[in-house]
Amino acid sequence: MVRANDGTPVVVDCPEADGFKLTPERLAAAITARTRWVVLNTPGNPTGSAYTPAELHALARVLLEHPQVRVLTDEIYDEIWYRDEDAPSLAAVEPRLSERVFLTNGVSKTYAMTGWRIGYGVGPADLVTAINTLQSQTSSCPSSVSQAAAAAALTGPQDFVRETVRVYRARRDATVKLVNDIPGLSCTVPDGGFYLLVNCQETIGQFTPSGNRIQNDEDFARHLLDSRQVAVIHGAAYGAPGYFRISFATSTDVLTEACARIATACADLSSAPSTVPSV
Numbered sequence: 001m002v003r004a005n006d007g008t009p010v011v012v013d014c015p016e017a018d019g020f021k022l023t024p025e026r027l028a029a030a031i032t033a034r035t036r037w038v039v040l041n042t043p044g045n046p047t048g049s050a051y052t053p054a055e056l057h058a059l060a061r062v063l064l065e066h067p068q069v070r071v072l073t074d075e076i077y078d079e080i081w082y083r084d085e086d087a088p089s090l091a092a093v094e095p096r097l098s099e100r101v102f103l104t105n106g107v108s109k110t111y112a113m114t115g116w117r118i119g120y121g122v123g124p125a126d127l128v129t130a131i132n133t134l135q136s137q138t139s140s141c142p143s144s145v146s147q148a149a150a151a152a153a154l155t156g157p158q159d160f161v162r163e164t165v166r167v168y169r170a171r172r173d174a175t176v177k178l179v180n181d182i183p184g185l186s187c188t189v190p191d192g193g194f195y196l197l198v199n200c201q202e203t204i205g206q207f208t209p210s211g212n213r214i215q216n217d218e219d220f221a222r223h224l225l226d227s228r229q230v231a232v233i234h235g236a237a238y239g240a241p242g243y244f245r246i247s248f249a250t251s252t253d254v255l256t257e258a259c260a261r262i263a264t265a266c267a268d269l270s271s272a273p274s275t276v277p278s279v
């Protein structure tokens with residue numbers, strides 16, 4: 001998206017040791033005079049990590065020093081959220097930044113309305129005017145039917161959201177435990193969203209029963225798919241090599257079966273090839 005708009009994307013490393021989060025030090029080091037936007041996703045896909053108000057304050061302190069930088073916050077998982085207090089939002093935590101923040105959200109996650117294709121944004125008037133100018137000459141607008149459905153979702157009863165999140169939380173806790181019981185894999189507990197980013201670094205370098213060496217997370221994901229018909233997304237697709245992503249937005253039965261199959265696929269690996277590699 002950045003390249004399509006003639007920008008140069010700068011990906012800032014957010015390692016597991018930092019909770020997969022951007023630190024003020026890394027943010028400060030990445031910003032130059034040419035920086036125009038910072039994109040911040042919290043709670044995050046694929047990690048489920050979310051910033052605390054104190055962490056957002058620390059990032060805001062850096063951003064306040066760079067008035068040429070605007071911030072695009074992607075808060076689409078703000079309701080798929082497992083802590084007691086509301087998910088913190090940068091513009092609310094630091095109102096002095098609100099004129100520079102463009103907050104995005106949508107109905108895909110909270111209301112499971114992915115197919116309706118409705119997202120929305122809130123931001124300074126000049127930016128919204130520019131967005132309207134572009135959008136009206138490209139896609140014109142989302143379909144009126146989708147707009148009406150999204151309005152009904154946003155303004156209708158919200159009780160079921162809490163119930164849905166309660167179910168997701170139970171699935172999250174069960175799946176985290178199942179994954180952490182598998183030798184060679186580990187994951188942290190996400191604060192929001194419905195994904196686990198699982199560390200599979202110990203499996204890299206091992207051999208499948210057919211003698212193929214697992215070179216990276218993509219090979220591991222393919223091993224799960226080919227040998228046990230379990231679909232995950234390899235971490236490198238998200239800039240996180242050595243990890244893979246599980247979605248727990250499915251039934252507990254399916255998750256339990258999938259984790260059992262992943263455990264078998266891991267147990268099938270060995271540190272030396274047992275047969276001649278297949279071609």
Ligand SMILES: Cc1ncc(COP(=O)(O)O)c(C=O)c1O
Nearest residue numbers: 041045074076106108114118119
């Ligand atoms: C962090 C994040 N932002 C935005 C989206 C976009 O969702 P949609 O295109 O359905 O509105 C997704 C979907 O996976 C997401 O994970």
